[in-house]
Amino acid sequence: MKKIGFIVNPIAGIGGKVGLKGSDGAETLKRALTLGAVPESGKKAVTAMRELAEAQNLFELYTYPAEMGANICEEAGLEYRELGEIASGHTTAADTRIAAEKLKESGVDLLVFVGGDGTARDIMDAVGTDIPVLGIPAGCKIHSGVYALNPKTAGKLLREYVEGKVRETIEAEVMDINEELFRQGIVEAQLYGYLQIPRETKMVQHLKSGRRYSESVSVDMLSSYIADIWEPDTLYIVGTGSTTAAIMKKMGLPNTLLGVDLVWRKKVIASDCTEKQILNVLKSGKYNHVKIIVTVIGGQGYIFGRGNQQISADVIRMVGRENIIVAASKDKMLSLFGKPLYVDTGNEEINELLSGYIRVVVGYEETYVTKIM
Structure with a gap:
C-alpha cells in the first residue's frame, strides 16, 4: 500500500486576483488581504484530492492539521493521519519546510504539495531529490516543471500513481523569479535545483520558454x-x-x-x-x-x-x-x-x-x- 504525504500552502496564489503578481512575504500577504483577496489554494487542492476518493483502499494519506491539509482531506472525503502542529491562520514558509521534512521522515512514497514556485523551493530545500513529489498548481507564477497541468489533472495522475500505473520518476526543474522585480515588469527567472516527479509528461507542465529573436x-x-x-x-x-x-x-x-x-x-x-x-x-x-x-x-x-x-x-x-x-x-x-x-x-x-x-x-x-x- 502506498503512503502519500500531502501539504497545502494556504496562501499560495492569494495575490493573483488582486493584481499583486505573487504572495511571497508577510507584507504582500497583508496587502493582498487589505485588497480583499481570499485564499484560493484550498479549493484547488480539493478538486485534485477528490479524484482519489474511490481509490482510498490503495493508499495511506499523511498530512498536517487544518488548512495545511486536514481540512482539505475531510472536504474531499478522504481518511488521513495527521502529523505535527501549526498555528492555524498564521502559517509561513517555515511550516511548509517542517511539514515536508516530517512527512519524509514518516516514510511517504510520494509527497504531494499545493502552491507555486516559492512552495516548490521550500519543498526542494526540505526533501531534495530523496523522494518523488508532485505539485498541485495554485500559485500566481508557476515557472517550475514540477506541477501537474491543473488541479484535476493532478488528481488523475495521483490516481494512476496509487494504482501502480506510473512507477518511474524523472528530475524536473525548480524555477522562481524575483517578485519585487516582477511587479516592476521585469522577469528574472532563476534555476534553483531539481525535484523528482512521476514520469508522466502528458499530465505535467513544461518549463516556461524564453523568447526567440525570430x-x-x-x-x-x-x-x-x-x-x-x-x-x-x-x-x-x-x-x-x-x-x-x-x-x-x-x-x-x-x-x-x-x-x-x-x-x-x-x-x-x-x-x-x-x-x-x-x-x-x-x-x-x-x-x-x-x-x-x-x-x-x-x-x-x-x-x-x-x-x-x-x-x-x-x-x-x-x-x-x-x-x-x-x-x-x-x-x-x-x-x-x-x-x-x-x-x-x-x-x-x-x-x-x-x-x-x-x-x-x-x-x-x-x-x-x-x-x-
Whole structure:
C-alpha cells in the first residue's frame, strides 16, 4: 500500500486576483488581504484530492492539521493521519519546510504539495531529490516543471500513481523569479535545483520558454492585424505578457506588461486592474460589447490561470468564450510541438466552457486552429 504525504500552502496564489503578481512575504500577504483577496489554494487542492476518493483502499494519506491539509482531506472525503502542529491562520514558509521534512521522515512514497514556485523551493530545500513529489498548481507564477497541468489533472495522475500505473520518476526543474522585480515588469527567472516527479509528461507542465529573436516579425504582424480590426465601441480587457504589450504599443497605448489593462475607444481607462475592478466595470452596464485579449505562455501553452488570474472565471463567464482573442507568435505555437492549449481558472465549469477548438492569431490575417484542454 502506498503512503502519500500531502501539504497545502494556504496562501499560495492569494495575490493573483488582486493584481499583486505573487504572495511571497508577510507584507504582500497583508496587502493582498487589505485588497480583499481570499485564499484560493484550498479549493484547488480539493478538486485534485477528490479524484482519489474511490481509490482510498490503495493508499495511506499523511498530512498536517487544518488548512495545511486536514481540512482539505475531510472536504474531499478522504481518511488521513495527521502529523505535527501549526498555528492555524498564521502559517509561513517555515511550516511548509517542517511539514515536508516530517512527512519524509514518516516514510511517504510520494509527497504531494499545493502552491507555486516559492512552495516548490521550500519543498526542494526540505526533501531534495530523496523522494518523488508532485505539485498541485495554485500559485500566481508557476515557472517550475514540477506541477501537474491543473488541479484535476493532478488528481488523475495521483490516481494512476496509487494504482501502480506510473512507477518511474524523472528530475524536473525548480524555477522562481524575483517578485519585487516582477511587479516592476521585469522577469528574472532563476534555476534553483531539481525535484523528482512521476514520469508522466502528458499530465505535467513544461518549463516556461524564453523568447526567440525570430518572434519579433510574427508579433509585429499580428499586432498590426489586431490594431486594424480593433472595434472602437468595444471594451477590451488586455491580459499580461510581451505579445499583448506589443499590441498595445502598436495602438499607441501605455501598457502594464505584467498586469491587466482596460481599453475603451482606444484609450486606457484603467491600468493594472484587480479582478474586483474588472468585475465592477463589467457590472456597471456601460459597455455592451467586451472582448478579452490574451496570449500563450510559450513552452507551457496556458492562456488562463498563469500570471493573469485577474481575468478570473467570473470575468470570463460575463464576457463569454466567443469574445476571447488569443494571439501568439508562430514560434511560440511551434514551441508547443502540437500540444493543446491549457486553462486553469480554478473553476471546472469555466474550464469546460473554454475547452474545444479556438483560433489563435499568429500573423496578419493568419490564424492557427488548436484545441484547449
